[in-house]
Amino acid sequence: MNINLTMIGQAIAFFIFVVFCMKYVWPPIMAALQERQKKIADGLAASDRAARDLELAQEKSAQELREAKQQAAALIEQANKRAAQIVEASKDDARKEGQKLIEQAKAEIEQERNQARDALRAEIAAIAVAGAEKILETSVDASKHNEMLEKLAAEL
Amino acid sequence: MAGSASEYIQHHLQNLTYGKLPAGYERADGSVVEEATWTLARNGQEASDMGFWALHIDSLGWAVGLGVLFLFLFRMAAKRATSDQPGGLQNFVEVMVEFVDNSVKETFHGKNKVIAPLALTIFCWIFLMNLMDLVPVDFLPQLFHLMGLEYMKVVPTTDVNVTLGMSLSVFALIIYYSLKVKGVGGFLGELTLHPFSSDNLFLKILLVPVNLLLEGVSLIAKPISLALRLFGNLYAGELIFILIALLPLWAQWTLSVPWAIFHILVITLQAFIFMMLTIVYLSMAHEDSH
Numbered sequence: 001m002n003i004n005l006t007m008i009g010q011a012i013a014f015f016i017f018v019v020f021c022m023k024y025v026w027p028p029i030m031a032a033l034q035e036r037q038k039k040i041a042d043g044l045a046a047s048d049r050a051a052r053d054l055e056l057a058q059e060k061s062a063q064e065l066r067e068a069k070q071q072a073a074a075l076i077e078q079a080n081k082r083a084a085q086i087v088e089a090s091k092d093d094a095r096k097e098g099q100k101l102i103e104q105a106k107a108e109i110e111q112e113r114n115q116a117r118d119a120l121r122a123e124i125a126a127i128a129v130a131g132a133e134k135i136l137e138t139s140v141d142a143s144k145h146n147e148m149l150e151k152l153a154a155e156l
Numbered sequence: 157m158a159g160s161a162s163e164y165i166q167h168h169l170q171n172l173t174y175g176k177l178p179a180g181y182e183r184a185d186g187s188v189v190e191e192a193t194w195t196l197a198r199n200g201q202e203a204s205d206m207g208f209w210a211l212h213i214d215s216l217g218w219a220v221g222l223g224v225l226f227l228f229l230f231r232m233a234a235k236r237a238t239s240d241q242p243g244g245l246q247n248f249v250e251v252m253v254e255f256v257d258n259s260v261k262e263t264f265h266g267k268n269k270v271i272a273p274l275a276l277t278i279f280c281w282i283f284l285m286n287l288m289d290l291v292p293v294d295f296l297p298q299l300f301h302l303m304g305l306e307y308m309k310v311v312p313t314t315d316v317n318v319t320l321g322m323s324l325s326v327f328a329l330i331i332y333y334s335l336k337v338k339g340v341g342g343f344l345g346e347l348t349l350h351p352f353s354s355d356n357l358f359l360k361i362l363l364v365p366v367n368l369l370l371e372g373v374s375l376i377a378k379p380i381s382l383a384l385r386l387f388g389n390l391y392a393g394e395l396i397f398i399l400i401a402l403l404p405l406w407a408q409w410t411l412s413v414p415w416a417i418f419h420i421l422v423i424t425l426q427a428f429i430f431m432m433l434t435i436v437y438l439s440m441a442h443e444d445s446h
Binding site: 007010026027031 | 171173175203204206207208209210211212215216219220223226227230231233234235237238239240242246249250253254257269270272273274276277281312315316317318320321322324325
């Protein structure tokens with residue numbers, strides 16, 4: 001229990017240790033701790049940002065997908081319409097063509113019939129004349145009886 | 157048995173003392189020193205006769221050795237400190253540093269670069285010094301006895317010089333910061349105008365001695381209580397270990413093991429209390445409330 005120089009020695013050692021600790025131990029450790037804190041904070045912020053970016057990207061891609069779908073639908077509709085138009089138009093054309101053909105054919109037929117009728121008429125006139133010649137055993141003057149013959153032919 | 161037991165205890169409580177014997181001093185073996193000489197004390201009487209001019213080599217040696225060990229470990233960790241994944245040592249050191257840093261931040265709100273490292277040094281150093289108490293009481297003294305050194309007290313904090321040396325350093329810091337923060341006038345005012353004060357100037361002057369007495373005692377009590385608390389706890393603990401060591405060998409563990417386990421708490425707690433009180437005292441020195 002003697003109080004002696006040891007006390008002073010201890011105080012000096014204490015002083016030196018505290019100074020050493022203050023200069024060479026405390027600052028690097030605190031610096032490392034703070035740097036790590038900052039790093040972790042940065043990392044968390046970055047991950048937050050990344051999550052937000054991801055969300056945005058997802059939203060954007062969904063949007064684009066929706067737009068693309070809409071566009072595709074519009075295109076398909078357009079195409080359908082166009083196809084329907086084309087079909088309609090070609091149907092129309094075909095109908096017209098058919099009509100035309102039919103009319104042409106009808107006209108031809110009419111022409112041919114007229115021709116045939118004319119021919120027949122002429123022949124019938126001849127036949128009638130011949131028949132009448134046979135019946136009358138005389139020659140019928142064609143020019144004399146032409147009026148009667150034409151009346152006959154018109155009756156046919 | 158009684159004589160040898162008390163001898164054993166006294167032997168264990170004697171520091172290895174290197175000091176100055178006055179001229180004409182008759183030593184334990186009957187020889188007389190002719191002029192004042194520095195030498196190792198051969199027994200307790202010689203050690204106490206050396207008076208103030210003596211060093212407890214064992215206390216100082218262990219204290220400095222443990223302090224160097226603490227700083228070496230922490231310095232190594234500090235050098236290699238990275239903000240990446242910390243290793244085992246760095247982890248441990250960081251836990252200690254953060255623990256001390258939190259303790260300081262909770263109590264001390266000013267700005268001071270000294271207090272936190274001071275608290276760390278106090279806590280770790282006192283803890284290590286206290287930890288020596290858990291080394292079986294005869295291990296190291298016996299080892300040094302074989303090396304020719306008669307006395308060896310291995311727990312520096314059971315030496316009142318060591319605890320006083322630290323608490324007086326803290327006291328010096330208290331005075332220094334009080335003067336620095338409050339100025340000489342402020343500090344003197346705190347000592348003399350409190351706790352009793354009056355608006356009447358005459359009464360005020362009359363109350364100065366009373367206040368000075370009260371505040372002076374409470375100021376002086378800080379380092380003394382700080383030193384004696386630590387010293388008393390560790391000295392008592394050491395004494396009980398020594399008493400247990402007097403038991404027959406086969407019976408010692410029944411007492412020494414529980415006491416050692418309990419003592420783990422004591423040594424940590426005492427180191428923590430010393431650190432906390434230092435922080436509290438220094439933060440009081442910084443408060444300019446009066």
